[in-house]
Amino acid sequence: MSLLITILAFALAIGVLVSVHEFGHYWVARRCGVKVLVFSIGFGRPLVTWQRGEVQWQLAAIPLGGYVKMLDQREALVAAEEVHRAFNRQSPLKRIAIVLAGPLANFALAIAVYWGIFLAGVEITVPRIGAVTPQSMASAAGFKPGDTILTMQGEPVASWAEARLSLIDEAAARRVLAVTVRTQSGVLAERMLDLKQIDKDAIDGDIADFLGLSVAVYKPVLGHLVADGVAAKAGLRQGDALISLDGQPLADWASFSAAIKAKPDIPVRLQVKRDGRLIETVITPAAIIDRAGNRVGRVGAGPTLDMDAIRLLQQPVHYGPVEALGKALLQTWSTSALSLRMLWRMVTGDVSYKQLSGPVAIAGYAGQSAQIGLRAYLEFLCLISISLGVLNLLPVPVLDGGHLMYYSAELLRGRPVSERVMELSQRVGVGLLAALMIVALFNDITRLVGS
Known part of the structure; x- marks a missing residue:
């Protein structure tokens, strides 16, 4: 069903966009007195054609574009009485x-x-930081959970979508980005993100995650587990609450994630709470190479989103x-x-x-x-x-x-x-x-x- 939806959604999008584009050419050509011969959605062999007045309308075999064919002396002979209607004239x-x-x-x-x-x-997401990855660029710049982004490079930012676009734009320009925030305690502060050091391969829609910023609020509770991942093989389950790692308390998911990343191929003692009982197990994070080229640990587990906190960030605007x-x-x-x-x-x-x-x-x-x-x-x-x-x-x-x-x-x-x-x-x-x-x-x- 997902594949069918993808095919239909893509076909509809291409059909609408090509039709609108070619209709622009067609409409103005007619207003300028040019004779239009063919209006085609798609290239190649026509599959369906119909005649309406002077124009042959058609759907063609290759659906990745379209064209409007006009009377033109460079392409064929034109009758003397219609020369004035040729595009090239x-x-x-x-x-x-x-x-x-x-x-x-x-x-x-x-x-x-x-x-x-x-x-x-529309419903916008307030640009309030929910989580900051420890030892990330955002953490080094001083960002804290609860910071609300007000401006970027002096320009007001009203939503998380606007913030992400600004991050992409400024990172591509290799600039130091000045971000004004209101902290959780209500104090105005400025954070400086040095985006000049970002590798160009990291400049995409996930750049906020790369920098260590997220509006999502995560509970220190195991969410999705990869079936053959380290966590699942160790007997951990969805819903297990994180308590400590190597004896150090885990106050939030970011602390757990940072500790796991720092210990690739190194056994760690993890304590979780399940149904009111404390359970301790030893796991060894698998070593992988992340987008920045660093060797980091991974256990194949995702966090649990705090949906109540996320809903508070949704703000209707009319x-x-x-x-x-x-x-x-x-x-x-x-x-x-x-x-x-x-x-x-x-x-x-x-x-x-x-x-x-x-x-x-x-x-x-x-x-x-x-x-x-x-x-x-x-x-x-x-x-x-x-x-x-x-x-x-x-x-x-x-x-x-x-x-x-x-x-x-x-x-x-x-x-x-x-x-x-x-x-x-x-x-x-x-x-x-x-x-x-x-x-x-x-x-x-x-x-x-x-x-």
């Missing part, structure tokens, strides 16, 4: 408008969906129509800007190419968000729509941005770019896109194998 400004309409339609979709989400009301529109515009703009910055940092090498995701990963995210709920799926749709808009505006031949580059040059020079230059650049563009797709698919497969 339009002014540079009209061609720019037609090409630009596709990416703009993707941004418009994101704004409209975000507006609906904000208008319906917006009026105008305010919701402003939030939608800001969200779309900030996500677009972050996407561009991350792409540029991949080019400069500041962010690892391993962060690129292909269709397999996107399908996985689609399935996961669909199973979480409608709002999560709509937010995923917005994110991919924005990414599609940004990607298509890049000045790469074969993409919309490449065509914008040609027509802008024509507008400035007063004459078209030569066919030879366009042909050579198209080949370069195809090669670049093919290379990007290969890297993205490689990353997808590596993640699947690694999981």
Whole structure:
């Protein structure tokens, strides 16, 4: 069932995003007097076609894109009475408008969906730190459980989602991040996170965990156990309350986790309470290499979430129509800007190419968000729509941005770019896109194998 949901969610997302993008081209082309011949969702052999007026609408075999085919003298002979309706005979400004309409339609979709989400009301997670991993970068910076993040680099932070995005952005920029917090006792304090020392492979959605920060509050109680893990083999059970490790009291899960990590392949005495009885056992944490390349211990056990504490962090927020529109515009703009910055940092090498995701990963995210709920799926749709808009505006031949580059040059020079230059650049563009797709698919497969 999970696989079916993933396939359906991915197909729906691609169908909606491609349809919106191509409809942008189609709608503006018609308004500019250009004759549209084919509107296709998908590439390759048509599976279903129907004629409506002058346009052949179709669903094609390869569902990873689509196109709008217009009357064009460069592709076929055009009757004399229809030459004025050919795309290539339009002014540079009209061609720019037609090409630009596709990416703009993707941004418009994101704004409209975000507006609906904000208008319906959202539930944010207050950026209050629930747990700090001992001996982590966050611990060294002075973060304590109960700290509420107020600003990052002077910018207000209203939710944990905003805090995580800021962490990713600042880590990619290799900066020292100034974080203003309100401590549990109500005192304002500043914490300095030196993000320059983070390896570029660690800059992803889990960066907060890498730094040792979490909004989750964990009880010192064993939760999920890996079936063939050290803890399960030692006879420990879900619900066992942690009491001490090598005689040292365990006040929280972070203390237990840090102690286990510090003792790979070293036997330790663990005392737990089960059904009112104290039970003592000796376990030997298995040695693994973590993301930072350190040799650490692991016992194959997860904590128990304090759901009551987490629910207290959930805060409903409602917006009026105008305010919701402003939030939608800001969200779309900030996500677009972050996407561009991350792409540029991949080019400069500041962010690892391993962060690129292909269709397999996107399908996985689609399935996961669909199973979480409608709002999560709509937010995923917005994110991919924005990414599609940004990607298509890049000045790469074969993409919309490449065509914008040609027509802008024509507008400035007063004459078209030569066919030879366009042909050579198209080949370069195809090669670049093919290379990007290969890297993205490689990353997808590596993640699947690694999981």
